[in-house]
Amino acid sequence: SQTIHQWPATLVQPVGSPLSLECTVEGTSNPNLYWYRQAAGRGLQLLFYSVGIGQISSEVPQNLSASRPQDRQFILSSKKLLLSDSGFYLCAQRGSMNTEAFFGQGTRLTVV
Amino acid sequence: KQEVTQIPAALSVPEGENLVLNCSFTDSAIYNLQWFRQDPGKGLTSLLLIQSSQREQTSGRLNASLDKSSGRSTLYIAASQPGDSATYLCAVTNSGYALNFGKGTSLLVTP
Numbered sequence: 001s002q003t004i005h006q007w008p009a010t011l012v013q014p015v016g017s018p019l020s021l022e023c024t025v026e027g028t029s030n031p032n033l034y035w036y037r038q039a040a041g042r043g044l045q046l047l048f049y050s051v052g053i054g055q056i057s058s059e060v061p062q063n064l065s066a067s068r069p070q071d072r073q074f075i076l077s078s079k080k081l082l083l084s085d086s087g088f089y090l091c092a093q094r095g096s097m098n099t100e101a102f103f104g105q106g107t108r109l110t111v112v
Numbered sequence: 113k114q115e116v117t118q119i120p121a122a123l124s125v126p127e128g129e130n131l132v133l134n135c136s137f138t139d140s141a142i143y144n145l146q147w148f149r150q151d152p153g154k155g156l157t158s159l160l161l162i163q164s165s166q167r168e169q170t171s172g173r174l175n176a177s178l179d180k181s182s183g184r185s186t187l188y189i190a191a192s193q194p195g196d197s198a199t200y201l202c203a204v205t206n207s208g209y210a211l212n213f214g215k216g217t218s219l220l221v222t223p
Contacts, residue, residue, distance in 0.1 A: 104155050
């Protein structure tokens with residue numbers, strides 16, 4: 001079965017500090033990988049997606065970046081966090097656009 | 113740009129009732145539509161995936177329908193239980209890779 005690991009579950013970081021969130025996937029090969037952010041009172045916003053190693057597409061200009069160093073590893077980063085980066089970050093994967101998407105358990109990030 | 117709307121935003125029903133959640137989308141050229149459930153503070157759990165060529169999918173007490181031409185999907189929950197309380201989200205996929213989400217319906221089933 002397909003499993004998505006996200007860590008940490010919660011994170012409190014000061015403004016201006018760096019960020020690294022990791023997502024790893026098991027049980028599938030060459031998945032499409034996604035980073036979404038869910039802010040209070042708003043829907044899920046797509047931040048990045050990747051269709052293969054080293055291939056990253058960004059949906060919105062922002063303070064964040066993503067990398068895919070291995071087939072089943074997706075990393076979300078920031079050099080300097082802003083207050084507005086606070087939110088619930090979710091990693092997702094699916095085999096293709098025609099298949100079911102699965103989400104991880106998320107990371108609650110609070111920037112103080 | 114695909115816009116996804118879910119109505120109602122919140123719903124409270126007594127246990128045992130059958131209920132319908134609605135999802136509408138503006139661009140009918142979709143690949144598929146997927147329904148999810150989200151418990152507070154948790155990730156999304158996939159419930160049902162409907163391909164654009166399908167009209168409905170069923171899983172246990174859940175039935176999802178799709179009318180692509182009118183840009184609508186419904187999620188029917190039979191004999192609701194308190195454990196069904198959660199936020200229900202629909203997401204559509206168009207020609208891009210993204211899942212475009214609605215803001216969800218928050219469901220409360222009271223004993």
